[in-house]
Amino acid sequence: MIDKIFLNMTRTSALLILFIVAWIFVVLFNHSTEAMQTFGLDFITKDEWAPNLDKFGAYAAIFGSVASTFLAMLLAIPIAIGVAIFLSEIAHDKIKGFFGVSVELLAAIPSVIYGMWGLFFFVPILRDLFGGMGIGLLAAGIVLAIMILPFMAAVTRDAMNTTPDILKESAYALGGTQWDVIKDVIIPYAKAGIIGSLILALGRAIGETMAVTFVMGNVHHTPNSIMDPTTSIPVTLANEFTEADSSLYFSSLFGLALTLLIMSFVVIAVAKFYFLRKVRKGQ
Amino acid sequence: MTAVQKRIIINKLALAFSTLSAIIALAFLFWILGVLVMKGVHALNWNIFIYEGSPPGYAESGLKHALVGQLILVGLATFIGVPLGILAGTYLSEYGKNSKLAHTIRDISDIMMSAPSIVIGAFVYAVVVMPMGHFSAWAGAIALAIIMIPVILRTTDDMLQLVPGTLREAAFALGAPKYKVIIDIVYRGAKAGILTGVLLGIARVGGETAPLLFTSFNDNFFTTDLNEAMPSLTVTMFNYAISPYDDWQQLGWAAAFILSMFILGLNIMGRLILLMGKRK
Numbered sequence: 410m411i412d413k414i415f416l417n418m419t420r421t422s423a424l425l426i427l428f429i430v431a432w433i434f435v436v437l438f439n440h441s442t443e444a445m446q447t448f449g450l451d452f453i454t455k456d457e458w459a460p461n462l463d464k465f466g467a468y469a470a471i472f473g474s475v476a477s478t479f480l481a482m483l484l485a486i487p488i489a490i491g492v493a494i495f496l497s498e499i500a501h502d503k504i505k506g507f508f509g510v511s512v513e514l515l516a517a518i519p520s521v522i523y524g525m526w527g528l529f530f531f532v533p534i535l536r537d538l539f540g541g542m543g544i545g546l547l548a549a550g551i552v553l554a555i556m557i558l559p560f561m562a563a564v565t566r567d568a569m570n571t572t573p574d575i576l577k578e579s580a581y582a583l584g585g586t587q588w589d590v591i592k593d594v595i596i597p598y599a600k601a602g603i604i605g606s607l608i609l610a611l612g613r614a615i616g617e618t619m620a621v622t623f624v625m626g627n628v629h630h631t632p633n634s635i636m637d638p639t640t641s642i643p644v645t646l647a648n649e650f651t652e653a654d655s656s657l658y659f660s661s662l663f664g665l666a667l668t669l670l671i672m673s674f675v676v677i678a679v680a681k682f683y684f685l686r687k688v689r690k691g692q
Numbered sequence: 693m694t695a696v697q698k699r700i701i702i703n704k705l706a707l708a709f710s711t712l713s714a715i716i717a718l719a720f721l722f723w724i725l726g727v728l729v730m731k732g733v734h735a736l737n738w739n740i741f742i743y744e745g746s747p748p749g750y751a752e753s754g755l756k757h758a759l760v761g762q763l764i765l766v767g768l769a770t771f772i773g774v775p776l777g778i779l780a781g782t783y784l785s786e787y788g789k790n791s792k793l794a795h796t797i798r799d800i801s802d803i804m805m806s807a808p809s810i811v812i813g814a815f816v817y818a819v820v821v822m823p824m825g826h827f828s829a830w831a832g833a834i835a836l837a838i839i840m841i842p843v844i845l846r847t848t849d850d851m852l853q854l855v856p857g858t859l860r861e862a863a864f865a866l867g868a869p870k871y872k873v874i875i876d877i878v879y880r881g882a883k884a885g886i887l888t889g890v891l892l893g894i895a896r897v898g899g900e901t902a903p904l905l906f907t908s909f910n911d912n913f914f915t916t917d918l919n920e921a922m923p924s925l926t927v928t929m930f931n932y933a934i935s936p937y938d939d940w941q942q943l944g945w946a947a948a949f950i951l952s953m954f955i956l957g958l959n960i961m962g963r964l965i966l967l968m969g970k971r972k
Contacts, residue, residue: 616808
Protein backbone atom coordinates (compact mmCIF):
# COMPACT_ATOMS: atom_id res chain seq x y z
CA MET A 410 0.00 0.00 0.00
CA ILE A 411 2.59 2.56 1.12
CA ASP A 412 4.86 1.00 -1.46
CA LYS A 413 2.40 1.94 -4.19
CA ILE A 414 1.97 5.47 -2.87
CA PHE A 415 5.72 5.97 -2.77
CA LEU A 416 6.15 4.60 -6.29
CA ASN A 417 3.43 6.89 -7.57
CA MET A 418 4.92 9.90 -5.83
CA THR A 419 8.32 9.37 -7.37
CA ARG A 420 6.87 8.56 -10.79
CA THR A 421 4.68 11.66 -10.80
CA SER A 422 7.66 13.84 -9.90
CA ALA A 423 9.72 12.32 -12.68
CA LEU A 424 6.94 12.72 -15.24
CA LEU A 425 6.48 16.29 -14.05
CA ILE A 426 9.78 17.22 -15.77
CA LEU A 427 8.50 16.00 -19.13
CA PHE A 428 5.20 17.70 -18.47
CA ILE A 429 6.83 21.04 -17.62
CA VAL A 430 9.02 20.99 -20.72
CA ALA A 431 6.05 20.17 -22.95
CA TRP A 432 4.00 22.81 -21.17
CA ILE A 433 6.70 25.44 -21.74
CA PHE A 434 6.63 24.75 -25.48
CA VAL A 435 2.84 24.79 -25.62
CA VAL A 436 2.50 28.01 -23.62
CA LEU A 437 5.15 29.84 -25.62
CA PHE A 438 3.63 28.58 -28.86
CA ASN A 439 0.10 29.59 -27.89
CA HIS A 440 1.15 33.05 -26.82
CA SER A 441 3.13 33.64 -29.96
CA THR A 442 0.46 32.55 -32.46
CA GLU A 443 -0.90 36.08 -32.79
CA ALA A 444 2.48 37.39 -33.89
CA MET A 445 3.04 34.45 -36.20
CA GLN A 446 -0.35 34.87 -37.84
CA THR A 447 0.12 38.60 -38.27
CA PHE A 448 3.65 38.56 -39.61
CA GLY A 449 4.24 35.03 -40.84
CA LEU A 450 7.80 34.55 -41.99
CA ASP A 451 8.39 38.30 -41.88
CA PHE A 452 8.75 37.88 -38.13
CA ILE A 453 12.15 36.32 -38.52
CA THR A 454 13.29 37.98 -41.77
CA LYS A 455 12.46 41.67 -41.19
CA ASP A 456 14.34 43.84 -38.74
CA GLU A 457 11.84 46.63 -38.26
CA TRP A 458 10.88 46.51 -34.57
CA ALA A 459 8.55 49.42 -33.95
CA PRO A 460 6.22 48.96 -30.98
CA ASN A 461 4.53 52.30 -31.69
CA LEU A 462 3.52 51.11 -35.17
CA ASP A 463 2.77 47.56 -33.99
CA LYS A 464 5.40 46.22 -36.35
CA PHE A 465 7.64 43.47 -35.08
CA GLY A 466 10.44 41.89 -37.05
CA ALA A 467 12.87 39.90 -34.97
CA TYR A 468 15.69 39.58 -37.49
CA ALA A 469 17.98 42.04 -35.68
CA ALA A 470 17.56 40.22 -32.37
CA ILE A 471 18.10 36.79 -33.91
CA PHE A 472 21.10 38.09 -35.84
CA GLY A 473 22.48 39.70 -32.67
CA SER A 474 22.15 36.43 -30.74
CA VAL A 475 23.85 34.41 -33.45
CA ALA A 476 26.55 37.01 -34.16
CA SER A 477 27.46 37.67 -30.52
CA THR A 478 27.60 33.94 -29.81
CA PHE A 479 29.69 33.36 -32.93
CA LEU A 480 32.08 36.13 -31.94
CA ALA A 481 32.34 34.73 -28.42
CA MET A 482 33.08 31.26 -29.75
CA LEU A 483 35.67 32.65 -32.17
CA LEU A 484 37.51 34.33 -29.30
CA ALA A 485 37.01 31.67 -26.67
CA ILE A 486 37.69 28.44 -28.59
CA PRO A 487 41.43 28.92 -29.32
CA ILE A 488 42.10 30.19 -25.82
CA ALA A 489 40.01 27.45 -24.19
CA ILE A 490 41.83 24.76 -26.16
CA GLY A 491 45.14 26.40 -25.28
CA VAL A 492 44.21 26.45 -21.61
CA ALA A 493 43.03 22.84 -21.78
CA ILE A 494 46.33 21.73 -23.34
CA PHE A 495 48.21 23.70 -20.71
CA LEU A 496 46.24 22.07 -17.92
CA SER A 497 46.33 18.50 -19.19
CA GLU A 498 49.84 18.36 -20.66
CA ILE A 499 52.07 21.16 -19.42
CA ALA A 500 51.13 22.37 -15.95
CA HIS A 501 52.45 20.93 -12.69
CA ASP A 502 49.97 19.40 -10.29
CA LYS A 503 50.16 22.44 -8.02
CA ILE A 504 49.26 24.83 -10.83
CA LYS A 505 46.48 22.47 -11.87
CA GLY A 506 45.00 22.59 -8.39
CA PHE A 507 45.28 26.36 -8.28
CA PHE A 508 43.65 26.67 -11.67
CA GLY A 509 40.90 24.31 -10.64
CA VAL A 510 40.06 26.51 -7.67
CA SER A 511 40.05 29.63 -9.86
CA VAL A 512 37.62 28.02 -12.28
CA GLU A 513 35.44 27.07 -9.35
CA LEU A 514 35.54 30.67 -8.12
CA LEU A 515 34.46 31.97 -11.48
CA ALA A 516 31.67 29.49 -11.83
CA ALA A 517 30.34 30.87 -8.56
CA ILE A 518 30.09 34.41 -9.90
CA PRO A 519 26.58 35.23 -11.12
CA SER A 520 26.52 36.24 -14.78
CA VAL A 521 25.06 39.64 -13.97
CA ILE A 522 28.44 40.52 -12.42
CA TYR A 523 30.24 39.80 -15.68
CA GLY A 524 27.86 42.28 -17.24
CA MET A 525 28.59 44.91 -14.59
CA TRP A 526 32.32 44.42 -15.02
CA GLY A 527 31.89 44.70 -18.79
CA LEU A 528 29.93 47.92 -18.55
CA PHE A 529 32.11 49.72 -16.01
CA PHE A 530 35.57 48.43 -16.81
CA PHE A 531 35.73 46.93 -20.27
CA VAL A 532 33.45 49.13 -22.36
CA PRO A 533 35.45 52.30 -21.52
CA ILE A 534 38.59 50.59 -22.85
CA LEU A 535 36.83 49.63 -26.08
CA ARG A 536 35.53 53.18 -26.34
CA ASP A 537 39.03 54.58 -26.07
CA LEU A 538 40.46 52.06 -28.52
CA PHE A 539 37.85 52.11 -31.25
CA GLY A 540 35.82 55.24 -30.62
CA GLY A 541 32.04 55.18 -30.68
CA MET A 542 30.09 54.17 -27.62
CA GLY A 543 32.01 51.01 -26.84
CA ILE A 544 28.69 49.29 -26.31
CA GLY A 545 27.78 46.83 -29.02
CA LEU A 546 28.37 43.51 -30.67
CA LEU A 547 32.11 43.34 -29.95
CA ALA A 548 31.69 44.16 -26.26
CA ALA A 549 28.96 41.53 -25.98
CA GLY A 550 31.08 38.95 -27.79
CA ILE A 551 34.07 39.55 -25.53
CA VAL A 552 32.12 39.52 -22.27
CA LEU A 553 30.37 36.32 -23.37
CA ALA A 554 33.70 34.78 -24.34
CA ILE A 555 35.16 35.53 -20.91
CA MET A 556 32.08 34.16 -19.22
CA ILE A 557 32.07 30.81 -21.01
CA LEU A 558 35.86 30.42 -21.02
CA PRO A 559 36.25 28.66 -17.64
CA PHE A 560 33.44 26.19 -18.37
CA MET A 561 34.75 25.54 -21.86
CA ALA A 562 38.34 25.04 -20.75
CA ALA A 563 37.28 22.71 -17.93
CA VAL A 564 35.16 20.42 -20.10
CA THR A 565 37.73 20.40 -22.93
CA ARG A 566 40.42 19.44 -20.41
CA ASP A 567 38.22 16.63 -19.12
CA ALA A 568 37.73 15.38 -22.67
CA MET A 569 41.50 15.47 -23.31
CA ASN A 570 42.20 13.66 -20.06
CA THR A 571 40.25 10.64 -21.31
CA THR A 572 43.12 9.78 -23.67
CA PRO A 573 44.75 6.60 -22.31
CA ASP A 574 48.33 7.18 -21.15
CA ILE A 575 49.53 4.17 -23.08
CA LEU A 576 48.63 5.84 -26.38
CA LYS A 577 50.56 8.96 -25.45
CA GLU A 578 53.53 6.95 -24.23
CA SER A 579 53.67 4.97 -27.46
CA ALA A 580 53.81 8.20 -29.43
CA TYR A 581 56.58 9.59 -27.21
CA ALA A 582 58.48 6.34 -27.64
CA LEU A 583 58.41 6.89 -31.40
CA GLY A 584 60.16 10.21 -30.84
CA GLY A 585 57.20 12.56 -31.04
CA THR A 586 57.46 16.00 -29.50
CA GLN A 587 54.82 17.11 -27.01
CA TRP A 588 53.00 19.01 -29.72
CA ASP A 589 53.11 15.97 -32.05
CA VAL A 590 51.46 13.92 -29.33
CA ILE A 591 48.84 16.59 -28.67
CA LYS A 592 47.93 17.12 -32.30
CA ASP A 593 48.21 13.53 -33.58
CA VAL A 594 47.13 11.49 -30.56
CA ILE A 595 45.20 13.46 -27.98
CA ILE A 596 43.11 15.71 -30.21
CA PRO A 597 42.06 12.94 -32.64
CA TYR A 598 41.25 10.66 -29.71
CA ALA A 599 39.23 13.25 -27.81
CA LYS A 600 37.72 14.93 -30.87
CA ALA A 601 34.09 14.04 -30.27
CA GLY A 602 34.33 15.04 -26.62
CA ILE A 603 36.01 18.34 -27.41
CA ILE A 604 33.50 19.30 -30.10
CA GLY A 605 30.61 18.28 -27.85
CA SER A 606 31.97 20.42 -25.01
CA LEU A 607 32.43 23.41 -27.30
CA ILE A 608 28.87 23.15 -28.63
CA LEU A 609 27.56 22.80 -25.09
CA ALA A 610 29.30 26.05 -24.22
CA LEU A 611 27.72 27.59 -27.32
CA GLY A 612 24.30 26.49 -26.10
CA ARG A 613 24.93 28.29 -22.82
CA ALA A 614 26.21 31.43 -24.51
CA ILE A 615 23.24 31.78 -26.83
CA GLY A 616 20.73 31.93 -23.97
CA GLU A 617 22.82 34.12 -21.69
CA THR A 618 20.95 37.23 -20.71
CA MET A 619 22.54 39.21 -17.93
CA ALA A 620 26.15 39.24 -19.08
CA VAL A 621 25.21 40.89 -22.37
CA THR A 622 22.22 43.04 -21.38
CA PHE A 623 24.55 45.72 -20.03
CA VAL A 624 26.87 45.93 -22.97
CA MET A 625 24.83 45.31 -26.09
CA GLY A 626 22.83 48.52 -26.34
CA ASN A 627 19.31 47.19 -26.99
CA VAL A 628 18.93 48.89 -30.37
CA HIS A 629 16.76 47.02 -32.87
CA HIS A 630 18.96 47.46 -35.83
CA THR A 631 21.10 44.99 -37.71
CA PRO A 632 24.66 46.17 -37.08
CA ASN A 633 26.93 47.29 -39.91
CA SER A 634 30.09 46.71 -37.92
CA ILE A 635 30.99 44.86 -34.76
CA MET A 636 31.22 48.18 -32.93
CA ASP A 637 27.56 49.01 -33.55
CA PRO A 638 25.11 48.69 -30.70
CA THR A 639 22.49 46.05 -31.41
CA THR A 640 20.31 43.62 -29.50
CA SER A 641 19.82 39.91 -29.01
CA ILE A 642 16.83 37.78 -28.13
CA PRO A 643 17.52 37.56 -24.38
CA VAL A 644 18.44 41.25 -24.22
CA THR A 645 15.18 42.25 -25.91
CA LEU A 646 13.20 40.05 -23.56
CA ALA A 647 14.94 41.40 -20.46
CA ASN A 648 14.46 45.02 -21.48
CA GLU A 649 11.00 45.00 -22.98
CA PHE A 650 8.96 42.27 -21.35
CA THR A 651 7.62 44.44 -18.56
CA GLU A 652 7.01 47.34 -20.94
CA ALA A 653 4.92 45.56 -23.56
CA ASP A 654 1.57 47.32 -23.80
CA SER A 655 -0.27 45.65 -26.69
CA SER A 656 -1.20 42.03 -27.11
CA LEU A 657 0.68 41.90 -30.42
CA TYR A 658 3.79 43.26 -28.68
CA PHE A 659 3.48 40.56 -26.01
CA SER A 660 2.88 37.91 -28.58
CA SER A 661 5.99 38.97 -30.48
CA LEU A 662 8.07 38.76 -27.32
CA PHE A 663 6.76 35.26 -26.67
CA GLY A 664 7.65 34.48 -30.28
CA LEU A 665 11.20 35.57 -29.51
CA ALA A 666 11.29 33.40 -26.40
CA LEU A 667 10.09 30.41 -28.41
CA THR A 668 12.71 31.05 -31.10
CA LEU A 669 15.44 31.20 -28.45
CA LEU A 670 14.23 28.05 -26.73
CA ILE A 671 14.18 26.11 -30.00
CA MET A 672 17.65 27.38 -30.94
CA SER A 673 19.21 26.41 -27.64
CA PHE A 674 17.33 23.09 -27.48
CA VAL A 675 18.66 22.07 -30.87
CA VAL A 676 22.22 23.15 -30.09
CA ILE A 677 22.32 21.41 -26.70
CA ALA A 678 20.66 18.28 -28.06
CA VAL A 679 23.22 18.03 -30.87
CA ALA A 680 26.08 18.43 -28.39
CA LYS A 681 24.68 15.94 -25.90
CA PHE A 682 23.32 13.27 -28.15
CA TYR A 683 25.50 13.37 -31.21
CA PHE A 684 28.94 14.09 -29.75
CA LEU A 685 28.92 13.46 -26.03
CA ARG A 686 26.93 10.24 -26.18
CA LYS A 687 29.65 8.70 -28.35
CA VAL A 688 32.20 9.68 -25.73
CA ARG A 689 30.23 8.11 -22.92
CA LYS A 690 29.77 4.89 -24.87
CA GLY A 691 33.43 4.82 -25.83
CA GLN A 692 34.54 4.73 -22.23
CA MET B 693 66.96 23.42 -41.03
CA THR B 694 66.42 19.73 -40.55
CA ALA B 695 62.98 18.21 -40.12
CA VAL B 696 63.71 17.47 -36.48
CA GLN B 697 64.71 21.05 -35.72
CA LYS B 698 61.57 22.25 -37.40
CA ARG B 699 59.45 19.97 -35.28
CA ILE B 700 61.18 21.11 -32.13
CA ILE B 701 60.58 24.75 -33.01
CA ILE B 702 56.92 24.13 -33.83
CA ASN B 703 56.61 22.25 -30.56
CA LYS B 704 58.01 25.20 -28.62
CA LEU B 705 55.74 27.66 -30.41
CA ALA B 706 52.65 25.54 -29.75
CA LEU B 707 53.47 25.11 -26.08
CA ALA B 708 54.22 28.80 -25.75
CA PHE B 709 50.83 29.63 -27.29
CA SER B 710 49.12 27.29 -24.90
CA THR B 711 50.87 28.79 -21.88
CA LEU B 712 50.09 32.26 -23.16
CA SER B 713 46.38 31.45 -23.43
CA ALA B 714 46.40 30.20 -19.86
CA ILE B 715 48.00 33.47 -18.77
CA ILE B 716 45.46 35.54 -20.76
CA ALA B 717 42.59 33.58 -19.27
CA LEU B 718 43.91 33.94 -15.74
CA ALA B 719 44.56 37.66 -16.23
CA PHE B 720 40.95 38.33 -17.22
CA LEU B 721 39.65 36.16 -14.44
CA PHE B 722 41.75 37.92 -11.82
CA TRP B 723 40.76 41.27 -13.24
CA ILE B 724 37.09 40.42 -12.73
CA LEU B 725 37.62 38.85 -9.31
CA GLY B 726 39.79 41.80 -8.29
CA VAL B 727 37.17 44.33 -9.34
CA LEU B 728 34.50 42.37 -7.51
CA VAL B 729 36.47 42.15 -4.26
CA MET B 730 37.84 45.72 -4.30
CA LYS B 731 34.55 47.37 -5.21
CA GLY B 732 32.56 45.03 -3.00
CA VAL B 733 34.66 45.38 0.14
CA HIS B 734 34.89 49.13 -0.38
CA ALA B 735 31.10 49.41 -0.50
CA LEU B 736 30.42 47.14 2.47
CA ASN B 737 29.27 48.64 5.76
CA TRP B 738 26.75 47.90 8.46
CA ASN B 739 24.12 50.23 7.01
CA ILE B 740 23.65 47.74 4.20
CA PHE B 741 22.21 45.20 6.61
CA ILE B 742 20.15 47.68 8.63
CA TYR B 743 18.43 49.89 6.09
CA GLU B 744 16.23 49.13 3.15
CA GLY B 745 16.32 50.78 -0.24
CA SER B 746 15.81 54.51 -0.45
CA PRO B 747 15.95 57.13 -3.17
CA PRO B 748 19.47 57.97 -4.36
CA GLY B 749 21.29 60.52 -2.23
CA TYR B 750 20.11 59.30 1.18
CA ALA B 751 22.84 58.11 3.50
CA GLU B 752 20.50 55.69 5.22
CA SER B 753 20.07 53.27 2.38
CA GLY B 754 20.89 49.63 2.41
CA LEU B 755 20.11 46.24 1.00
CA LYS B 756 18.07 44.70 3.81
CA HIS B 757 15.04 44.42 1.53
CA ALA B 758 17.00 42.62 -1.18
CA LEU B 759 18.86 40.33 1.22
CA VAL B 760 15.67 39.17 2.90
CA GLY B 761 13.87 38.94 -0.45
CA GLN B 762 16.66 36.85 -1.89
CA LEU B 763 16.53 34.46 1.07
CA ILE B 764 12.75 34.15 0.78
CA LEU B 765 12.85 33.52 -2.97
CA VAL B 766 15.64 30.98 -2.82
CA GLY B 767 14.13 29.38 0.29
CA LEU B 768 10.74 28.98 -1.37
CA ALA B 769 12.34 27.63 -4.54
CA THR B 770 14.28 25.11 -2.44
CA PHE B 771 11.09 24.15 -0.64
CA ILE B 772 9.35 23.44 -3.97
CA GLY B 773 12.26 22.15 -6.02
CA VAL B 774 14.18 19.90 -3.64
CA PRO B 775 11.44 17.35 -2.81
CA LEU B 776 10.37 17.13 -6.44
CA GLY B 777 13.95 16.78 -7.65
CA ILE B 778 14.83 14.11 -5.10
CA LEU B 779 11.65 12.10 -5.72
CA ALA B 780 12.14 12.28 -9.50
CA GLY B 781 15.78 11.22 -9.13
CA THR B 782 14.66 8.35 -6.90
CA TYR B 783 12.26 7.14 -9.58
CA LEU B 784 15.00 7.16 -12.22
CA SER B 785 17.52 5.32 -10.09
CA GLU B 786 15.28 2.87 -8.22
CA TYR B 787 12.28 2.19 -10.47
CA GLY B 788 12.96 3.46 -13.99
CA LYS B 789 16.60 2.30 -14.18
CA ASN B 790 17.38 1.58 -17.82
CA SER B 791 13.86 1.81 -19.19
CA LYS B 792 13.17 3.99 -22.19
CA LEU B 793 11.06 6.39 -20.12
CA ALA B 794 13.86 6.86 -17.59
CA HIS B 795 16.37 7.61 -20.34
CA THR B 796 14.03 10.09 -21.98
CA ILE B 797 13.54 11.88 -18.68
CA ARG B 798 17.30 11.99 -18.07
CA ASP B 799 17.93 13.42 -21.53
CA ILE B 800 15.20 16.06 -21.33
CA SER B 801 16.29 17.06 -17.86
CA ASP B 802 19.91 17.38 -19.07
CA ILE B 803 18.81 19.71 -21.83
CA MET B 804 16.71 21.70 -19.36
CA MET B 805 19.81 22.21 -17.24
CA SER B 806 21.34 24.35 -19.99
CA ALA B 807 18.13 25.93 -21.33
CA PRO B 808 18.01 29.75 -21.33
CA SER B 809 16.72 30.83 -17.94
CA ILE B 810 15.01 33.92 -19.33
CA VAL B 811 12.66 31.65 -21.30
CA ILE B 812 11.65 29.99 -18.03
CA GLY B 813 10.86 33.49 -16.77
CA ALA B 814 8.64 34.14 -19.79
CA PHE B 815 6.86 30.83 -19.24
CA VAL B 816 6.19 31.54 -15.58
CA TYR B 817 5.01 35.01 -16.51
CA ALA B 818 2.44 33.42 -18.80
CA VAL B 819 1.19 30.76 -16.39
CA VAL B 820 1.51 32.47 -13.00
CA VAL B 821 1.83 36.24 -13.31
CA MET B 822 -0.80 36.73 -16.01
CA PRO B 823 -3.57 34.75 -14.24
CA MET B 824 -2.73 36.40 -10.90
CA GLY B 825 -2.63 39.80 -12.49
CA HIS B 826 0.53 40.96 -10.73
CA PHE B 827 4.13 40.03 -9.99
CA SER B 828 4.70 37.89 -6.92
CA ALA B 829 7.34 36.12 -4.88
CA TRP B 830 5.57 32.87 -5.71
CA ALA B 831 6.13 33.35 -9.42
CA GLY B 832 9.83 34.05 -8.86
CA ALA B 833 10.20 31.01 -6.62
CA ILE B 834 8.45 28.76 -9.14
CA ALA B 835 10.74 29.96 -11.93
CA LEU B 836 13.79 29.23 -9.76
CA ALA B 837 12.39 25.84 -8.75
CA ILE B 838 11.96 24.84 -12.41
CA ILE B 839 15.64 25.65 -12.97
CA MET B 840 16.67 23.82 -9.80
CA ILE B 841 14.80 20.54 -10.35
CA PRO B 842 17.00 19.16 -13.18
CA VAL B 843 20.19 19.78 -11.18
CA ILE B 844 18.90 17.94 -8.13
CA LEU B 845 17.31 15.18 -10.20
CA ARG B 846 20.61 14.49 -11.93
CA THR B 847 22.76 14.37 -8.79
CA THR B 848 20.19 12.32 -6.85
CA ASP B 849 20.00 9.82 -9.71
CA ASP B 850 23.80 9.54 -9.90
CA MET B 851 24.31 9.35 -6.15
CA LEU B 852 21.64 6.71 -5.52
CA GLN B 853 23.15 4.55 -8.25
CA LEU B 854 26.43 4.58 -6.33
CA VAL B 855 24.79 2.73 -3.42
CA PRO B 856 25.79 -0.94 -3.89
CA GLY B 857 23.00 -3.27 -5.06
CA THR B 858 24.00 -5.85 -2.43
CA LEU B 859 22.86 -3.47 0.33
CA ARG B 860 19.41 -3.32 -1.23
CA GLU B 861 19.31 -7.08 -1.68
CA ALA B 862 20.27 -7.66 1.94
CA ALA B 863 17.40 -5.45 3.06
CA PHE B 864 14.96 -7.16 0.70
CA ALA B 865 16.07 -10.52 2.05
CA LEU B 866 15.06 -9.35 5.51
CA GLY B 867 11.58 -8.80 4.14
CA ALA B 868 11.61 -5.01 3.91
CA PRO B 869 9.21 -3.47 1.40
CA LYS B 870 10.75 -1.42 -1.38
CA TYR B 871 9.88 2.03 -0.02
CA LYS B 872 11.49 1.12 3.30
CA VAL B 873 14.60 -0.11 1.51
CA ILE B 874 14.82 3.17 -0.40
CA ILE B 875 14.20 5.42 2.58
CA ASP B 876 16.17 3.53 5.23
CA ILE B 877 18.99 2.02 3.18
CA VAL B 878 19.47 3.85 -0.11
CA TYR B 879 18.81 7.39 1.14
CA ARG B 880 20.96 6.80 4.18
CA GLY B 881 23.81 5.50 2.06
CA ALA B 882 23.63 8.43 -0.35
CA LYS B 883 22.99 11.12 2.27
CA ALA B 884 26.16 13.13 1.61
CA GLY B 885 25.66 12.97 -2.14
CA ILE B 886 22.05 14.12 -2.00
CA LEU B 887 22.96 16.99 0.30
CA THR B 888 25.68 18.06 -2.11
CA GLY B 889 23.17 17.99 -4.95
CA VAL B 890 20.81 20.20 -2.96
CA LEU B 891 23.55 22.71 -2.14
CA LEU B 892 24.71 22.85 -5.76
CA GLY B 893 21.10 23.28 -6.86
CA ILE B 894 20.66 26.22 -4.48
CA ALA B 895 23.94 27.71 -5.66
CA ARG B 896 22.80 27.32 -9.26
CA VAL B 897 19.62 29.36 -8.80
CA GLY B 898 21.03 31.80 -6.24
CA GLY B 899 22.79 33.82 -8.91
CA GLU B 900 19.95 33.84 -11.42
CA THR B 901 18.65 37.23 -12.48
CA ALA B 902 16.93 36.66 -15.79
CA PRO B 903 14.03 34.46 -14.61
CA LEU B 904 13.22 36.92 -11.81
CA LEU B 905 13.00 40.03 -13.99
CA PHE B 906 9.37 39.51 -14.83
CA THR B 907 8.21 37.05 -12.19
CA SER B 908 9.12 38.40 -8.76
CA PHE B 909 10.05 41.71 -10.43
CA ASN B 910 11.64 44.06 -7.89
CA ASP B 911 10.77 46.43 -5.13
CA ASN B 912 12.87 49.00 -3.34
CA PHE B 913 11.21 48.36 0.01
CA PHE B 914 11.18 45.65 2.59
CA THR B 915 8.37 43.13 2.18
CA THR B 916 7.59 39.61 3.28
CA ASP B 917 4.28 39.35 1.44
CA LEU B 918 4.59 36.41 -0.93
CA ASN B 919 1.78 37.72 -3.11
CA GLU B 920 3.59 40.94 -3.85
CA ALA B 921 6.56 41.81 -6.02
CA MET B 922 9.66 40.80 -4.08
CA PRO B 923 13.11 42.41 -4.27
CA SER B 924 16.08 40.14 -4.86
CA LEU B 925 19.80 40.79 -4.70
CA THR B 926 20.30 39.99 -8.35
CA VAL B 927 17.58 42.20 -9.81
CA THR B 928 18.42 44.99 -7.34
CA MET B 929 22.04 44.71 -8.43
CA PHE B 930 20.98 44.98 -12.05
CA ASN B 931 18.75 48.01 -11.48
CA TYR B 932 21.26 49.80 -9.28
CA ALA B 933 24.14 49.13 -11.64
CA ILE B 934 22.38 50.61 -14.68
CA SER B 935 21.20 53.62 -12.67
CA PRO B 936 23.20 56.83 -13.09
CA TYR B 937 23.54 57.38 -9.30
CA ASP B 938 26.90 56.73 -7.74
CA ASP B 939 25.60 55.59 -4.35
CA TRP B 940 23.22 53.12 -6.00
CA GLN B 941 26.06 51.71 -8.07
CA GLN B 942 28.06 51.29 -4.85
CA LEU B 943 25.21 49.32 -3.34
CA GLY B 944 25.10 47.25 -6.53
CA TRP B 945 28.73 46.24 -6.04
CA ALA B 946 28.12 45.43 -2.39
CA ALA B 947 25.22 43.20 -3.43
CA ALA B 948 27.42 41.54 -6.06
CA PHE B 949 30.10 40.80 -3.46
CA ILE B 950 27.70 39.42 -0.85
CA LEU B 951 25.91 37.22 -3.37
CA SER B 952 29.14 35.83 -4.84
CA MET B 953 30.47 34.96 -1.40
CA PHE B 954 27.18 33.25 -0.54
CA ILE B 955 27.20 31.15 -3.71
CA LEU B 956 30.89 30.37 -3.40
CA GLY B 957 30.29 29.25 0.18
CA LEU B 958 27.52 26.90 -0.95
CA ASN B 959 29.76 25.44 -3.66
CA ILE B 960 32.65 24.86 -1.28
CA MET B 961 30.37 23.36 1.35
CA GLY B 962 28.90 20.99 -1.24
CA ARG B 963 32.32 19.75 -2.30
CA LEU B 964 33.52 19.38 1.29
CA ILE B 965 30.53 17.25 2.23
CA LEU B 966 31.16 15.03 -0.77
CA LEU B 967 34.84 14.71 0.12
CA MET B 968 34.09 13.84 3.73
CA GLY B 969 31.50 11.30 2.63
CA LYS B 970 34.07 9.63 0.41
CA ARG B 971 36.73 9.51 3.08
CA LYS B 972 34.57 7.49 5.46
